[in-house]
Amino acid sequence: MTSRTTVDGKRLLKRLDDFAKIGGTPAGGVNRQALSVEDRGSRRLLAELALARGFRVFQDPMANLFIRREGLFPQRPPFVIGSHLDSQPTGGRFDGALGTLAAFEVMESLEDAGIETDFPLEVVAWTNEEGSRFAPGTMGSMAFAAGAIPEAWSDLRGRDGALFVDELEATLKALPEAEMRPLGFPITGYLELHIEQGPSLERENIPVGIVYGIQGTRWLEVRIDGQAAHAGTTALEFRRDPMAAAVTALEPLYRSAMPGDPRARFTVGRFAVEPGSVNSIPGSVTFTVDLRHPETNAIDDLEERVRQACDNASKANGCQSTTRQIFDMPPALFSDDLLTCLDRAAASLGLKTKRMLSGAFHDALFVSRVAPAAMIFVPCRDGLSHNEAEYVEPAHSIEGARMLLAATLEAFAASA
Amino acid sequence: MTSRTTVDGKRLLKRLDDFAKIGGTPAGGVNRQALSVEDRGSRRLLAELALARGFRVFQDPMANLFIRREGLFPQRPPFVIGSHLDSQPTGGRFDGALGTLAAFEVMESLEDAGIETDFPLEVVAWTNEEGSRFAPGTMGSMAFAAGAIPEAWSDLRGRDGALFVDELEATLKALPEAEMRPLGFPITGYLELHIEQGPSLERENIPVGIVYGIQGTRWLEVRIDGQAAHAGTTALEFRRDPMAAAVTALEPLYRSAMPGDPRARFTVGRFAVEPGSVNSIPGSVTFTVDLRHPETNAIDDLEERVRQACDNASKANGCQSTTRQIFDMPPALFSDDLLTCLDRAAASLGLKTKRMLSGAFHDALFVSRVAPAAMIFVPCRDGLSHNEAEYVEPAHSIEGARMLLAATLEAFAASA
Numbered sequence: 001m002t003s004r005t006t007v008d009g010k011r012l013l014k015r016l017d018d019f020a021k022i023g024g025t026p027a028g029g030v031n032r033q034a035l036s037v038e039d040r041g042s043r044r045l046l047a048e049l050a051l052a053r054g055f056r057v058f059q060d061p062m063a064n065l066f067i068r069r070e071g072l073f074p075q076r077p078p079f080v081i082g083s084h085l086d087s088q089p090t091g092g093r094f095d096g097a098l099g100t101l102a103a104f105e106v107m108e109s110l111e112d113a114g115i116e117t118d119f120p121l122e123v124v125a126w127t128n129e130e131g132s133r134f135a136p137g138t139m140g141s142m143a144f145a146a147g148a149i150p151e152a153w154s155d156l157r158g159r160d161g162a163l164f165v166d167e168l169e170a171t172l173k174a175l176p177e178a179e180m181r182p183l184g185f186p187i188t189g190y191l192e193l194h195i196e197q198g199p200s201l202e203r204e205n206i207p208v209g210i211v212y213g214i215q216g217t218r219w220l221e222v223r224i225d226g227q228a229a230h231a232g233t234t235a236l237e238f239r240r241d242p243m244a245a246a247v248t249a250l251e252p253l254y255r256s257a258m259p260g261d262p263r264a265r266f267t268v269g270r271f272a273v274e275p276g277s278v279n280s281i282p283g284s285v286t287f288t289v290d291l292r293h294p295e296t297n298a299i300d301d302l303e304e305r306v307r308q309a310c311d312n313a314s315k316a317n318g319c320q321s322t323t324r325q326i327f328d329m330p331p332a333l334f335s336d337d338l339l340t341c342l343d344r345a346a347a348s349l350g351l352k353t354k355r356m357l358s359g360a361f362h363d364a365l366f367v368s369r370v371a372p373a374a375m376i377f378v379p380c381r382d383g384l385s386h387n388e389a390e391y392v393e394p395a396h397s398i399e400g401a402r403m404l405l406a407a408t409l410e411a412f413a414a415s416a
Numbered sequence: 417m418t419s420r421t422t423v424d425g426k427r428l429l430k431r432l433d434d435f436a437k438i439g440g441t442p443a444g445g446v447n448r449q450a451l452s453v454e455d456r457g458s459r460r461l462l463a464e465l466a467l468a469r470g471f472r473v474f475q476d477p478m479a480n481l482f483i484r485r486e487g488l489f490p491q492r493p494p495f496v497i498g499s500h501l502d503s504q505p506t507g508g509r510f511d512g513a514l515g516t517l518a519a520f521e522v523m524e525s526l527e528d529a530g531i532e533t534d535f536p537l538e539v540v541a542w543t544n545e546e547g548s549r550f551a552p553g554t555m556g557s558m559a560f561a562a563g564a565i566p567e568a569w570s571d572l573r574g575r576d577g578a579l580f581v582d583e584l585e586a587t588l589k590a591l592p593e594a595e596m597r598p599l600g601f602p603i604t605g606y607l608e609l610h611i612e613q614g615p616s617l618e619r620e621n622i623p624v625g626i627v628y629g630i631q632g633t634r635w636l637e638v639r640i641d642g643q644a645a646h647a648g649t650t651a652l653e654f655r656r657d658p659m660a661a662a663v664t665a666l667e668p669l670y671r672s673a674m675p676g677d678p679r680a681r682f683t684v685g686r687f688a689v690e691p692g693s694v695n696s697i698p699g700s701v702t703f704t705v706d707l708r709h710p711e712t713n714a715i716d717d718l719e720e721r722v723r724q725a726c727d728n729a730s731k732a733n734g735c736q737s738t739t740r741q742i743f744d745m746p747p748a749l750f751s752d753d754l755l756t757c758l759d760r761a762a763a764s765l766g767l768k769t770k771r772m773l774s775g776a777f778h779d780a781l782f783v784s785r786v787a788p789a790a791m792i793f794v795p796c797r798d799g800l801s802h803n804e805a806e807y808v809e810p811a812h813s814i815e816g817a818r819m820l821l822a823a824t825l826e827a828f829a830a831s832a
Contacts, residue, residue, distance in 0.1 A: 247684075
């Protein structure tokens with residue numbers, strides 16, 4: 001039966017185009033940041049498509065969106081597939097959307113083929129995977145795995161000043177058709193299809209990556225306080241310039257962190273200067289550091305080097321630096337059983353695959369703490385993601401969806 | 417007669433307090449940026465004080481504000497004293513306000529003493545000296561000296577997005593009591609009292625600086641374009657990171673520019689990153705460089721070093737940099753005749769002085785291109801300016817006003 005079932009490639013590509021219009025940018029990307037009007041619009045469209053097919057739609061207190069197709073034994077925990085619908089401010093049209101829409105395509109294909117599964121299948125769109133408007137990312141899956149919304153988020157504000165809880169409530173209210181359900185519940189397993197966001201599959205000309213784990217990610221926020229003063233009158237010996245301190249601290253880190261270890265990732269993505277006047281020495285600078293590595297102790301080491309460099313450069317410039325972790329996700333390894341299902345699926349479809357580690361973090365990481373989980377990657381043109389030029393070949397999107405369908409049926413068979 | 421005339425110190429200090437309340441910040445500074453509601457409020461207060469004393473009030477198309485006290489020969493060009501009322505976003509209460517209010521105190525003292533001058537005296541508050549909201553600074557005196565508003569300002573926008581011409585018109589309309597007069601007219605001379613904004617007078621315990629010139633200032637805007645990409649998945653060889661390029665370019669400049677030449681000033685006051693996401697390699701960074709030196713060829717040399725460093729670091733990081741001048745003011749030397757008047761005034765008051773060069777630029781610089789001009793500095797606590805903690809001892813503010821009165825009378829005597 002499995003072999004006779006397949007996805008509707010045309011329908012999937014049409015859906016990708018339709019969703020890319022919601023928050024679409026002139027440059028061909030999307031700006032659909034978490035809990036924004038655009039994010040709500042994409043949730044509405046998905047919910048309406050689901051209700052039109054007779055599927056039930058749920059949301060939990062974190063606004064995680066679930067679409068349910070019943071199984072033979074409705075009381076058994078569902079098998080869940082999906083990803084996220086939110087994007088970076090200047091993001092691509094595949095990051096998140098591909099995995100969510102491919103999952104929905106899998107559900108529709110089963111419905112089209114009249115295939116009854118032993119237990120329920122659910123499609124999920126997790127809330128705020130990107131973390132660009134409200135930090136940290138993967139809030140939805142994080143809270144789902146914890147079974148509760150962290151206290152700290154109650155007064156969290158977005159970069160636009162919006163209060164997280166207000167935007168969350170408005171987003172929930174914007175979808176009254178969805179039935180409310182509690183946060184966190186037992187699931188049989190989780191599969192997520194995603195664009196690689198790196199160049200390796202494309203370079204090796206492999207259509208499918210079977211992801212066995214995710215490297216660790218840690219975000220630091222560094223603030224350096226000096227003293228604002230007049231740019232023209234303040235001689236060097238009277239300066240306490242936090243900009244000079246930041247540059248002095250970062251230069252050797254750029255020179256050593258990644259060249260010194262090909263598996264390390266070192267990125268400064270945000271940098272703010274106060275007061276921000278051309279003719280004033282800044283009073284303070286604040287910047288973020290994104291550190292990644294497959295090994296936790298290597299991340300610890302990188303963090304220590306950042307702290308040391310910022311402290312030393314600040315002292316040398318008469319400034320003070322404070323460095324704090326704003327996000328920390330240890331490396332994770334996925335479920336062997338589900339990896340086996342992915343291998344079988346690829347074999348049945350005759351698709352060449354490679355086992356790989358994910359450089360980006362994903363909702364699957366948090367789900368893997370409460371249930372068996374694994375991921376499928378498809379090639380990403382030029383390795384470009386978090387960029388409006390992000391692109392996945394149509395054939396690769398469709399092959400990814402076929403992998404997701406086949407692996408889901410393998411998982412149902414394995415748990416029968 | 418001169419010797420019998422003096423200023424009302426209490427009145428001057430009270431005025432400084434009153435004006436510090438307009439746009440006053442909790443930290444004790446002021447936020448009274450050019451053409452803002454707060455700026456308009458301070459212009460209104462000064463105009464009302466002037467009208468209450470029977471002085472005429474004028475404004476020109478640049479919203480430069482003039483207060484006129486008639487002389488024996490009204491047709492002779494006026495002698496002008498004053499400064500500015502606008503401030504930095506987190507500015508001090510003396511920068512500009514002291515010179516403007518001391519000038520008004522001089523005019524009131526002459527009125528109180530019933531002293532008739534041969535020709536008119538005018539107090540001026542120049543528009544947008546700071547340049548923090550609308551760049552460049554000293555727009556008002558620049559346009560006054562040129563006799564026209566530069567074409568380029570017609571579509572100039574502030575950092576808050578406001579259109580310069582709209583805010584200018586609203587500011588002019590906010591003071592209907594002022595008579596309109598054309599931009600630029602003959603003046604006999606110009607004196608400006610200002611806080612030093614540097615530490616030298618305080619360190620040498622000298623109450624009055626006689627400023628013989630102003631060092632040159634040049635502002636550069638550097639933009640480095642790279643490629644936004646995912647922080648976790650993009651290996652070093654695939655990165656085109658403009659943040660890495662900027663840090664690599666700036667580090668050696670901080671190490672060499674000012675240590676290499678004590679008269680040089682090198683400041684990066686603004687730094688913006690796009691898209692500004694923790695987990696995205698930036699697509700572009702833009703920053704400003706403020707260069708100052710008493711000699712033009714030294715400024716040319718510094719600019720060339722900035723351009724070279726940014727080009728080289730950008731190439732090394734697969735990025736492209738563009739550097740453009742956004743402001744350029746050559747060094748200036750003041751009028752020997754007025755410097756002599758200042759020496760005589762100091763001698764008559766028994767005040768110790770020192771001849772000095774200004775590190776900051778001032779409206780006097782542009783006025784000096786169309787008429788004899790000079791400046792008086794008073795000590796600045798800890799050399800701190802463009803800072804809410806900026807402070808001038810009350811005694812020093814009063815001595816500065818006494819210098820301005822005495823020197824103004826010397827100038828009238830000299831031109832009699």
